[in-house]
Amino acid sequence: MKKLVIFLHGVGSSGADLEGLGLYFQQVMPEVIFASPNGTSPFDGGDEGYQWFSVTGVTEQSRPERVVEARAAFDATIHAIFRQHNVTPGKDQVILLGFSQGSIMALDALVTARFPLTGVAAFSGRLSSPRPYQPAADSAALLIHGMDDRVIAWTESEAAAAALTEEGVEVETLFEPGVVHTISAEGVARAMEFIIRRFELS
Numbered sequence: 001m002k003k004l005v006i007f008l009h010g011v012g013s014s015g016a017d018l019e020g021l022g023l024y025f026q027q028v029m030p031e032v033i034f035a036s037p038n039g040t041s042p043f044d045g046g047d048e049g050y051q052w053f054s055v056t057g058v059t060e061q062s063r064p065e066r067v068v069e070a071r072a073a074f075d076a077t078i079h080a081i082f083r084q085h086n087v088t089p090g091k092d093q094v095i096l097l098g099f100s101q102g103s104i105m106a107l108d109a110l111v112t113a114r115f116p117l118t119g120v121a122a123f124s125g126r127l128s129s130p131r132p133y134q135p136a137a138d139s140a141a142l143l144i145h146g147m148d149d150r151v152i153a154w155t156e157s158e159a160a161a162a163a164l165t166e167e168g169v170e171v172e173t174l175f176e177p178g179v180v181h182t183i184s185a186e187g188v189a190r191a192m193e194f195i196i197r198r199f200e201l202s
Helices: 018-030 065-083 101-112 154-166 185-198
Strands: 003-008 033-035 093-098 118-125 140-147 168-178
Touching: 003 065, 003 101, 018 033, 018 185, 033 101, 033 118, 065 101, 093 101, 093 185, 101 154, 118 185, 140 154, 140 185, 154 168, 168 185
Parallel strands: 003 033, 003 093, 093 118, 118 140, 140 168
Antiparallel strands: none
């Protein structure tokens, strides 16, 4: 059985930005495959980088629609990684680890159960998917968020945890005082522990 972790970067970033985290994890989990793709379209904010969906002019009302519109291209990217590494979801194990917009897409995959997931680790994200939610029966999520985040309020992860728990998802949270919109060392350690546990590596 193969074990795959797919990193999903934030808006305006790129897969390369999370590759270092994959290399760090690989030192502890050499048997795990790590992939860190670029977002599905170039960032439309001017800089180099990528996005999973455009945030230009986005509102609370329009964000769910943009997530839905992003699904086809997102799924194509994920399935390309499955083919590249000869991974069969359901037979093999897959965890999505997202940051910011990457977390939005990871949680969307979780609540729609479009492909079997062993878990989702979501840093600094929010649950933006439109209802109804239909997560798989054995779903698990780790939500990590800095409480000084000025980009996406940590209460978004708190609300996501409540909504996911209501749907029967096994949810763990780490809310970090004094931490901004970033991936902290403590968050990385907690995510690694979550991955090891979900993959039953020890």
